Amino acid sequence: MRTYRSRVSRRDFLGRAAAVVGGVSVGLMGLQASAAGVSAAGLDESSVPRLAAVTQQSGSSVVASMAERLLTMDPANHISIAATTVQRHIYDPLVDVTSDSRIVPALAESWEILDDLTWRFRLRQGVTFHDGTPLTSADVVYSLARPATDTKLQKNSVLGDISSVEPEGANSVIVRSRSPFGSLLGHLTMLGIMPASAAGREDAFFQAPVGTGPFKLTSWTLGEEVQLAANTNYWVSGSPKVSSATFRFIPEVSTRAAGLRTGEIDIIDRIPADMVSTLQNSPGVQVLTRPSVETQQWVFQLQNPPLDNLMVRKAISMAIDRATIVNEFHLGYAETAVSPIPPGLVGHVNLGAKVYDPSGAREMLRQSGVSNPSLDFILMKGVYTKQLEIAEAVQAMLGEIGITLTIKELERAAAIELRAAGNYHMFYSGWAHMPHDPDWYFGSWFTAKGAAILTRYNNPVVEQLIVDARSTNNAVRQQKYEQIQRIVWDEEEATIWPYYSTAVYGARDRVSGYEARPDYYVLLNNVMVG
Amino acid sequence: MRSYVLRRVLHSLLTLFGVSLVVFGILRVLPGDPAKMMLPDNASAAQVEELRRQFGLLEPLHVQYVAFLSSIVRGDFGQSFQFRAPARSVVGERIWPTLHLALAAFSLTVLLGVPAGILAATRHRTMFDYGSIFLAALGQSLPNFWLGIMLILLFGVTLGWLPTSGYQGPAYLVLPAVTLAAYPMALVARLTRSSMLEVLGREYIRTARSKGLAERTVVMLHGVKNASIPVVTILGLQIGVLLGGAVITESVFAWPGIGKLAVDSIFQRDFPVIQVVLILAAAVFIVINLIVDLLYTVLDPRIRYS
Numbered sequence: 119m120r121t122y123r124s125r126v127s128r129r130d131f132l133g134r135a136a137a138v139v140g141g142v143s144v145g146l147m148g149l150q151a152s153a154a155g156v157s158a159a160g161l162d163e164s165s166v167p168r169l170a171a172v173t174q175q176s177g178s179s180v181v182a183s184m185a186e187r188l189l190t191m192d193p194a195n196h197i198s199i200a201a202t203t204v205q206r207h208i209y210d211p212l213v214d215v216t217s218d219s220r221i222v223p224a225l226a227e228s229w230e231i232l233d234d235l236t237w238r239f240r241l242r243q244g245v246t247f248h249d250g251t252p253l254t255s256a257d258v259v260y261s262l263a264r265p266a267t268d269t270k271l272q273k274n275s276v277l278g279d280i281s282s283v284e285p286e287g288a289n290s291v292i293v294r295s296r297s298p299f300g301s302l303l304g305h306l307t308m309l310g311i312m313p314a315s316a317a318g319r320e321d322a323f324f325q326a327p328v329g330t331g332p333f334k335l336t337s338w339t340l341g342e343e344v345q346l347a348a349n350t351n352y353w354v355s356g357s358p359k360v361s362s363a364t365f366r367f368i369p370e371v372s373t374r375a376a377g378l379r380t381g382e383i384d385i386i387d388r389i390p391a392d393m394v395s396t397l398q399n400s401p402g403v404q405v406l407t408r409p410s411v412e413t414q415q416w417v418f419q420l421q422n423p424p425l426d427n428l429m430v431r432k433a434i435s436m437a438i439d440r441a442t443i444v445n446e447f448h449l450g451y452a453e454t455a456v457s458p459i460p461p462g463l464v465g466h467v468n469l470g471a472k473v474y475d476p477s478g479a480r481e482m483l484r485q486s487g488v489s490n491p492s493l494d495f496i497l498m499k500g501v502y503t504k505q506l507e508i509a510e511a512v513q514a515m516l517g518e519i520g521i522t523l524t525i526k527e528l529e530r531a532a533a534i535e536l537r538a539a540g541n542y543h544m545f546y547s548g549w550a551h552m553p554h555d556p557d558w559y560f561g562s563w564f565t566a567k568g569a570a571i572l573t574r575y576n577n578p579v580v581e582q583l584i585v586d587a588r589s590t591n592n593a594v595r596q597q598k599y600e601q602i603q604r605i606v607w608d609e610e611e612a613t614i615w616p617y618y619s620t621a622v623y624g625a626r627d628r629v630s631g632y633e634a635r636p637d638y639y640v641l642l643n644n645v646m647v648g
Numbered sequence: 649m650r651s652y653v654l655r656r657v658l659h660s661l662l663t664l665f666g667v668s669l670v671v672f673g674i675l676r677v678l679p680g681d682p683a684k685m686m687l688p689d690n691a692s693a694a695q696v697e698e699l700r701r702q703f704g705l706l707e708p709l710h711v712q713y714v715a716f717l718s719s720i721v722r723g724d725f726g727q728s729f730q731f732r733a734p735a736r737s738v739v740g741e742r743i744w745p746t747l748h749l750a751l752a753a754f755s756l757t758v759l760l761g762v763p764a765g766i767l768a769a770t771r772h773r774t775m776f777d778y779g780s781i782f783l784a785a786l787g788q789s790l791p792n793f794w795l796g797i798m799l800i801l802l803f804g805v806t807l808g809w810l811p812t813s814g815y816q817g818p819a820y821l822v823l824p825a826v827t828l829a830a831y832p833m834a835l836v837a838r839l840t841r842s843s844m845l846e847v848l849g850r851e852y853i854r855t856a857r858s859k860g861l862a863e864r865t866v867v868m869l870h871g872v873k874n875a876s877i878p879v880v881t882i883l884g885l886q887i888g889v890l891l892g893g894a895v896i897t898e899s900v901f902a903w904p905g906i907g908k909l910a911v912d913s914i915f916q917r918d919f920p921v922i923q924v925v926l927i928l929a930a931a932v933f934i935v936i937n938l939i940v941d942l943l944y945t946v947l948d949p950r951i952r953y954s
Contacts, residue, residue, distance in 0.1 A: 187912065189730050197688050270698060275688060321732070340731045340738055341912060342904040368813065368902040376800045376812040531680025531917050538684065547689075562690035572690060 179362040180629065180647050182385040182640050183374050187341045187367040191324040193310035194265035194273045202308050202552065203639045204344050204365055209310025209329030212239055212258065213303050217408065217635050219462045219554040221303045225253065225311055225330065229303075231590050237293045237302065238286065245353045247313050248334045255285035260314035262293065262306075276305050276558055300588045300595050304553030332358040332643045342367060359631065359646045369500075378403055378624045384647060385632055387640050389622040390503040391449040402627050406634035409453060410621040411460050412550035414502070416495075416512070416614040417563070419542050421574040425493075429486030431611040435472055436479035437519045438512055440616045447504045447511070451620040457603045459556045460618045462636065464592055465599025469607050480519045490520050493543035496536055497527040505546055538571040548619070552637055556599060560584045563613075564606065575612060580605055652953040653942070660934045667930040668720070668923070672713055675919050682729045682917040703729055703919075716923060726920035730913065735920040739906065739928070745815050746905035749897070750890045752825035753832070757886060761833040762879065765840025769848060770867055780837060787834030792893055796827040796900035813902040824901040828893045832886040839882050843875040850874070876947050884940030891929050 186200035193205055212226040223229075226239040245253040265273035266280035280302075282294045295302065311330065316323035327335055332354065333346035344365040348358045366383065368374045375393055377383035379400045389397065389405065397403050418425045425431060444452045459465045483489075495512070497505050506527055513523040523544075528536070536542050549559050562568040565584060569575040580602055587598035606612040623634050631644040683699035684691070700706050704715060719726040725735040768780040803823060804812035811820050847853065848871055856866045894907030902908075906925055913921040944951045 190732065192732075195732075269695070270702065272686075272688060272691075275691065275695065325733070339741060339904050340728075340733065341909070342902075366814065366902065370900055370902065372797050373800065373813045373900060373902050376797075376805050377814075379805045380808060380812050382811055382814070529680065529915060531678075531685055531915065534684055534689075535679050535681060538681075562688070567692065568690035571693070 178360045178647060179364065180360045180384045180642055180645050181364045181366065181382065182642060183366045183368050183377060183383045183387070184640055185367075185369050185371065185374065185388040187369070188338075188344060188365070189341065191327045191335075191338075192271075192320070193261070193308075193312065194268075194271040194277075197272055197552070199550065199552065199638045200367065203641065205310045205329075206331065206639065206641060207333040207346055207363065207643070208327055208331045208335055209312060210245075210331050211309055212306045212311065215304065215307040215554045215637075217633055217637075219411070219636075221307065221554075224307075225258070232292075234298045234590055235281075235295050237295075239291045239293065241289045241291065242353060243289065245330050246351060247330050248328045248349060249313075251313060251315070253311070253330055254288050254314075255291045256314045258291045258311055259283045259285050260317055261309065261311045262291075265309065273305075273309065276301075276561075277309070297585070298588050298590055300590050300592075301553060301555040301557035304555030304557070307554070308552055333363055336362070354643070357643050359644060360642070363642045363645075365640075375624065378626065381626055384629050385623065385625045385640060385642075385645070387621075387623050387638060388503075389624055391447070391451040391622070392504075394449070394451065394622060397624050404625050404627055404629075406623045406625060406632070407451065408621050408634040408636050409461065410550065410619045410638065411463060411552075411554060411636045412548055412619040412621075412638075413455060413458055413460050414452075414548045414616050414619060415458075416616065417545045417547055417573045418613060419540055419545070419574060420576075420612065422540060422543055424486070424488040424491045425543055427486050427488060428611060429482050430488050430491065433479045433483035433486060433519060434516060434521065435611050435614055436475045436482060437515050437521070438472075438614060438616065439474040439515055440472060441474070443508055443511060444617050447508050448617070448620070451622055452617040453620070455615040455617050457607055458559075458613070458615050459599060459603065460551065463551055463554055463556055464595050465556045465587070465603070467600045467603060469603060476515075476518050483519055483521070490522065492522040492524065494541075495523050495525050495544045495546065496533050496542045497525065497546045498530040498533040499527050501530065502546065502548060509546060540574060544614075550638060554637065557584075557588055560587070560599075560602060564602070573613070577605070577610070649945075649953060653938075656938050656941070660931075660938065663934055664927065664931060668717065668927055669713075671923055671926045672716060675917075675922060676709060676712075678917070680917045682919060685917050686729060716920075719920070720927070725924040728913075728921045729918045730916045730921070731918075735924050738921055739909065739924045742904060742906045742909050745903055746891075746894055746898070746907060748815075748821060749824055749828060749894060749903060749905060750887070752821050753829035753890050753893075754883075754886070756825055756829035757832045757836050758883065760829075761836035762840050764833075764837040765879075766844055766867065766872060768837070768841040769844030769871075770863075772845060777841075780841070784834035784838045787830040788838075790830060792827055792831070792896045793900055795830055796823070796897060799823045799827055800900070815904050824897050824903055827900070828890060828897040831893065832889050835889075836879065836882060836886065840875065840879050843878050844871055847871050847875040873947070877944065880940060880943055880947060884936050884943075887936045888933050891932065 184200050184203065186198060188200045188204050189198065190196050190201055191205065193209055210225045212224060213229070214222050214224040216222055225242055225245060227242045229237060229239045232238055239258070241253060241255060241258065247253065262280065262283040265271045265277040266283060268274060269278070279295050279297065279299050280293060281296045284292045286292050313328055330353070332349055332352045334349050336345040336347050338344040346363040348361050352358065371388065371390060371393065374383065374386045375389065375397060378386045378397070381402060394405055398405050418431060420426060440454045444450065444454050454471045456468045456471050457466060495509055497509055509525045513525055516523045537545055551559060561584060563572060564575050565581050566576045583598050583602045587595050587602065589595055621634060621636055621638055625632050628648050630646045633641065635641065682703055682705065683696045687695055687699060704712060707715070716726065723736065727733070728735045728738045731738050764780050768777045771777050800812045800823060803810045810822050814820055853866060853870055856870045894905060895911055897903065898905045898908035899911055909921065910925045913925065945953065
């Protein structure tokens, strides 16, 4: 048996240990400070990416914070609001959409519809990427062909309808689709144009992407923060108005709001209604609101009895007091829905708010022949503001007419598994029309293919109307969408659409030029600070 | 001693192997499909299947597990599902922030918790003693999440002394470190106090006093050293508490560390990242425990390993 013989006496060791503990804590602060110093000197930003912000506290920088995390710089492989927002600063799309849902030129100076299936886009002249190479039709062809052909990319589910993208000289592009694609422009507003030189080395490119946009990427910490520097050669004169911009992704709303109140953050998104008055009363803070292009929806599993029974669905709809929900839980920062498509988009129509009629609902339920049904209402944890309180209100309202609603608030991953398997009755959801066009929504939720893992909706008449509504003629589109909505809203009561959400943002008083967008994008192109 | 350390290291490797199995297993039985999390709501079954194939989730479980082990041996830990980047680099850039935070909180625990406990014991049944017991009870019972938000509101928003969130310099460290240290600091203070009270009642302390040693020498030399074994044990265990607490603290303070990454990755079902984070945490915990066990021999010469 060997015993341990220390070469250092215990007393020495203890003394040294105490010194080390003290030294570590002091050194820790020094380490932080020196790391910041290294970064400020621009020596090694890759190893301390976050610390670069220390250098950017001059007057002309802006810090914006979003609730959703940015996961990718690939324009074709996400359907995220945060990714669309950040990418909009680095890349430009062919066409842009304004807050009042008008499609306006961006990299395409103009466009024309040659026939139902063919579009010509004329590119803006004299635009260069951040690395100095000029924009040509080859770049546009590459950027559009990727999602059109690569089925692994998320946007293939919508842009897969493009059958070919061809250059027409150096400055025009011809886009053809398999069938009329009336929402093409809307979808193109969400797709940034990348340089064709990225072909074949996309993974590396997306770590240090280059675009034609108003800002260049300086650094990013995956999921946490993105730092941008102004593109001084941007083709829009006078934009951007700040020399640098930072996006921070902070899901916790109290933290986001605290940062705004102290002035560490200039702009925040997704403010819940009950925080509005606190922020309005905070010195130096302004609250900006705008009716959004998002409709809340509590969908039914239409093949899960008793919800396959129209009368049960009607009874549920009549039993829900939407105005109370809007006023009590959203304090008026929402608007009772009058049709599935929110105002401002093609297809919106006022079909009249649903009437709250509990005694009529009780009678309807009695006539349906279903007595005391018991239903599961699935919520995805932490997704929608006030969702649990609202679900509990719905639970009480349905309880009034003899329906037992069981609320199950699950982690998102678990909830969408249940939904895919069809093991639910009602599902708390919502839809923001990011392309400012309802085509994507109806294609997803009201075609047999899309609804197969969602609501199990299946109506060939509506399915045909959805195809017809993809016409390139807006008058036709309006008419078809009105027809669709009369069916799903009035006749079928296929989903509860309780209200349109309001987008609420906070900004420091020193921020000017910031526009509260209805699509939740936080755009800094025209923002000035100071 | 050397063979003891060697044996412990071997045991540690075995434990880590076990941890890898458990982590791998739990992730596979957890409801939720990583592919569906990454895809649009209405993604077709074919798209889901294709992504599952890309993620390697269509392989039989044992093949997936072997691929996972070999990714550890290669050192890249596989490709993060959510970021489409090597899990090693995703986790790598988060290590420093968490290390800073954990070290700061640990320093607070040692430098404030231990002295507070000693002082409370030597001032037994005084206002200082009662005050520190009260504060310790508070520190142990306030939830991290709530405490963090209250500190942000008080010191960030109302007083404007400290920044509210982020990771940009020493000032940014203060509130998260205090929030994270609240629980272990309180625990260590209470434990040091009770351990000291017990030791100070011993006969050798009376002997030390009766031979005329200064009270300071009695307490610091004879008291603290003998009271230190349980305190060191608990301090070692607090590393685990700090790693666990970092999950919530980092989320509240938007601290770009491993804890926040862990939460985000679990919600997103990003298996490769969760696996690295959990195995890393287990490894840290095992190493700390080993160090604590070896420290005993230094603190108390009667303890010998063979």
